[in-house]
Amino acid sequence: MKQFLNYINGEFVATDTTFENCAPADNHVIGLVHEAGAAEVDAAVRAARAALKGDWGRMSVARRVELLHAVADEIIRRSDEFLEAEIADTGKPRSLASHIDIPRGAANFKVFADIIKNVPTETFEMATPDGGQALNYAIRSPLGVIGVVCPWNLPLLLMTWKVGPALACGNTVVVKPSEETPATATLLGEVMSKVGIPPGVYNVVHGFGPNSAGEFLTQHPGVNGITFTGETRTGEAIMAAAAKGVRPVSFELGGKNAGIVFADCDFDKAVAGITRSAFENCGQVCLGTERVYVQRPIFDKFVAALKAKAEGLKIGPSNEAGVNLGPLISAEHKQKVLSYFDKARAEGATVVAGGGVPAMPGELGHGHWVQPTIWTGLPETASVVREEVFGPCCHIAPFDTEEEVIALANATDYGLATTVWTENLGCAHRVAKQVEVGICWINSWFLRDLRTAFGGAKGSGIGREGGVHSLEFYTELRNVCIKL
Numbered sequence: 001m002k003q004f005l006n007y008i009n010g011e012f013v014a015t016d017t018t019f020e021n022c023a024p025a026d027n028h029v030i031g032l033v034h035e036a037g038a039a040e041v042d043a044a045v046r047a048a049r050a051a052l053k054g055d056w057g058r059m060s061v062a063r064r065v066e067l068l069h070a071v072a073d074e075i076i077r078r079s080d081e082f083l084e085a086e087i088a089d090t091g092k093p094r095s096l097a098s099h100i101d102i103p104r105g106a107a108n109f110k111v112f113a114d115i116i117k118n119v120p121t122e123t124f125e126m127a128t129p130d131g132g133q134a135l136n137y138a139i140r141s142p143l144g145v146i147g148v149v150c151p152w153n154l155p156l157l158l159m160t161w162k163v164g165p166a167l168a169c170g171n172t173v174v175v176k177p178s179e180e181t182p183a184t185a186t187l188l189g190e191v192m193s194k195v196g197i198p199p200g201v202y203n204v205v206h207g208f209g210p211n212s213a214g215e216f217l218t219q220h221p222g223v224n225g226i227t228f229t230g231e232t233r234t235g236e237a238i239m240a241a242a243a244k245g246v247r248p249v250s251f252e253l254g255g256k257n258a259g260i261v262f263a264d265c266d267f268d269k270a271v272a273g274i275t276r277s278a279f280e281n282c283g284q285v286c287l288g289t290e291r292v293y294v295q296r297p298i299f300d301k302f303v304a305a306l307k308a309k310a311e312g313l314k315i316g317p318s319n320e321a322g323v324n325l326g327p328l329i330s331a332e333h334k335q336k337v338l339s340y341f342d343k344a345r346a347e348g349a350t351v352v353a354g355g356g357v358p359a360m361p362g363e364l365g366h367g368h369w370v371q372p373t374i375w376t377g378l379p380e381t382a383s384v385v386r387e388e389v390f391g392p393c394c395h396i397a398p399f400d401t402e403e404e405v406i407a408l409a410n411a412t413d414y415g416l417a418t419t420v421w422t423e424n425l426g427c428a429h430r431v432a433k434q435v436e437v438g439i440c441w442i443n444s445w446f447l448r449d450l451r452t453a454f455g456g457a458k459g460s461g462i463g464r465e466g467g468v469h470s471l472e473f474y475t476e477l478r479n480v481c482i483k484l
């Protein structure tokens with residue numbers, strides 16, 4: 001049976017406590033994960049601290065950049081292994097993982113290495129009171145040991161999105177992958193060893209959140225900063241842990257994102273865009289659209305078109321040709337999503353598409369499948385209109401005016417992303433300016449340039465990462481003032 005070991009100080013480390021890692025597609029046991037206890041987490045943090053003072057801490061930026069490029073190249077060289085590991089852990093379609101998760105996972109090392117190589121710091125000359133001059137210039141230093149706590153929906157991509165810039169800035173990391181998806185973080189340990197990243201720079205501790213590796217890591221006083229992607233409620237617990245020692249946090253949290261479709265949109269593109277944003281990765285994307293607002297003149301036509309798209313999506317295992325939708329991540333998550341399907345019905349929804357569990361053949365019958373689901377007819381107070389479901393579903397409501405739809409989109413505690421569909425650039429810009437989110441896409445969705453800012457407003461997060469914005473979190477900027 002496959003064993004998923006911790007990776008501490010350049011060595012794979014087994015523990016006495018293991019838990020099963022199961023495939024979402026058919027629930028078969030992929031392997032055993034070795035849970036890190038407080039002692040292993042402490043060893044990982046100590047190794048990370050020691051590495052800061054060792055070769056890694058002394059390394060030139062040019063050499064660090066070279067090594068991070070080598071990490072990216074090695075991920076690509078072993079992309080079949082990464083792909084198989086990610087597919088087994090998540091059940092997502094091979095086409096999705098091969099086009100997004102793995103290449104983006106590698107790109108995160110190259111892009112941030114190049115940014116750190118090229119980004120300047122500021123200098124200011126100033127006059128001094130005695131009639132002389134002084135020169136100010138800024139130096140970036142690594143923040144230190146970074147705790148990286150990750151979710152399961154885009155495991156390699158979201159982990160490297162943090163580890164790439166953290167290492168580029170000269171930090172060391174202790175990563176806590178989701179208990180649901182331990183494979184690619186573990187595999188990355190092999191890559192780090194192979195290309196010569198010094199021991200202790202990249203560490204992985206496996207386990208759960210409360211009273212397990214997640215909590216041990218975030219409460220560890222040797223961790224200088226915590227970067228976290230996951231549920232808003234978990235963010236609250238981590239923020240409380242980070243308060244001890246006043247450690248900085250960077251949070252990418254939940255969302256309840258609105259899609260806004262104006263009557264003048266390019267209809268087919270809008271339908272295709274909302275289909276993707278609602279159902280890609282089986283709706284398990286923080287940026288996904290769970291609330292769709294469609295201008296009244298095209299409402300009925302849009303609902304019918306989205307229904308046709310949803311019902312045309314092919315549900316199936318990763319390797320089957322033409323599959324659009326995989327399973328949900330776990331039995332527990334399936335229960336949560338189905339409970340929302342029940343609530344929607346109980347609260348009076350019209351079920352336009354789906355609403356249940358598809359019949360799957362053979363062993364797949366043990367997997368965590370649900371149908372892509374569309375509702376209409378609910379008030380804005382309904383559970384599936386207010387709360388993040390994180391499944392392949394959306395509610396569609398009509399609107400009349402620009403002002404009205406902006407108010408509807410903003411009437412949520414979350415503020416991650418919006419997608420707007422219109423041919424009127426003036427309208428697009430007015431909406432983009434007023435929606436309370438970190439990311440607003442116009443006539444597109446999940447179109448990402450890694451140099452741009454990424455993050456959430458309101459309950460969807462704290463801080464921005466991406467491009468130079470990542471440097472703000474992963475470095476301490478020191479001003480040096482020289483009296484000349």
Ligand SMILES: NC(=O)c1ccc[n+]([C@@H]2O[C@H](COP(=O)([O-])OP(=O)(O)OC[C@H]3O[C@@H](n4cnc5c(N)ncnc54)[C@H](O)[C@@H]3O)[C@@H](O)[C@H]2O)c1
Pocket residue numbers: 149150151152153158176177178179207208209210213214215218229230231232234235237238251252253254255285286388390416456460461
């Ligand atoms: N904003 C974003 O960029 C973004 C991206 C992806 C996912 N998400 C959000 O993530 C959620 C889905 O992911 P999930 O279910 O893995 O989230 P989660 O919050 O349940 O778990 C995320 C990680 O936190 C750990 N954890 C849980 N409790 C902890 C605690 N008390 N202390 C320390 N660590 C703890 C888990 O073990 C896991 O590794 C959704 O809400 C989604 O919107 C947000």
Ligand SMILES: O=S(=O)(O)c1ccc(CO)cc1
Pocket residue numbers: 104154157158161252285286287448449450454
């Ligand atoms: O910048 S990306 O790597 O595309 C990216 C995608 C998603 C998320 C969070 O879901 C973060 C970064």
